[in-house]
Amino acid sequence: MEDSLRLAGVVRESIVDGPGIRYTIFVQGCPHNCPGCHNPQTHDFAGGTDTPIQTVLDEIDASPFLKGVTFSGGEPFCQAAGLLPLAKALKARGKHLMAYTGYTFEELLSLNDSAVRPLLEQLDLLVDGRFIEAEKSLALKFRGSSNQRVLDVPASLQANAPVWAEAYR
Numbered sequence: 001m002e003d004s005l006r007l008a009g010v011v012r013e014s015i016v017d018g019p020g021i022r023y024t025i026f027v028q029g030c031p032h033n034c035p036g037c038h039n040p041q042t043h044d045f046a047g048g049t050d051t052p053i054q055t056v057l058d059e060i061d062a063s064p065f066l067k068g069v070t071f072s073g074g075e076p077f078c079q080a081a082g083l084l085p086l087a088k089a090l091k092a093r094g095k096h097l098m099a100y101t102g103y104t105f106e107e108l109l110s111l112n113d114s115a116v117r118p119l120l121e122q123l124d125l126l127v128d129g130r131f132i133e134a135e136k137s138l139a140l141k142f143r144g145s146s147n148q149r150v151l152d153v154p155a156s157l158q159a160n161a162p163v164w165a166e167a168y169r
């Protein structure tokens with residue numbers, strides 16, 4: 001089991017990365033290279049800082065008012081094995097969990113990484129798909145471009161197909 005994550009940074013109190021006040025974790029490393037990406041400094045897999053999972057957990061525990069935690073990036077599902085124990089620990093604390101990914105839900109299910117599905121099983125919401133500049137809109141809630149979807153993850157896993165979180169459509 002992984003005990004550290006390669007991180008680009010964190011935001012300790014965010015109201016733009018999901019419902020409620022959240023702690024947002026920006027992982028380092030992304031293979032998608034979406035033109036117009038707002039976080040190009042997170043693409044290099046050799047960049048960022050190795051951060052013990054326990055350090056992140058301690059910091060979240062120090063702010064009990066946080067409703068949830070969001071995994072952003074970078075590409076969180078390139079560090080699924082590291083995020084999985086963190087996600088389990090956060091779920092045990094009753095936190096609402098959300099992740100961003102440049103993969104579609106369908107692509108995630110076909111990845112050859114045994115930690116991906118267990119990580120999905122810990123999540124409440126998933127914003128999926130690459131950022132497409134031509135479909136960018138500032139009116140979208142929690143999304144950058146209209147091709148992306150805000151998915152109800154438990155319902156999507158049960159259906160084995162993407163199911164929208166209707167409150168955010």
Ligand code: SF4
Nearest residue numbers: 030033034037074102
């Ligand atoms: S998936 Fe996200 S972090 Fe990666 S290139 Fe696309 S917009 Fe940037």
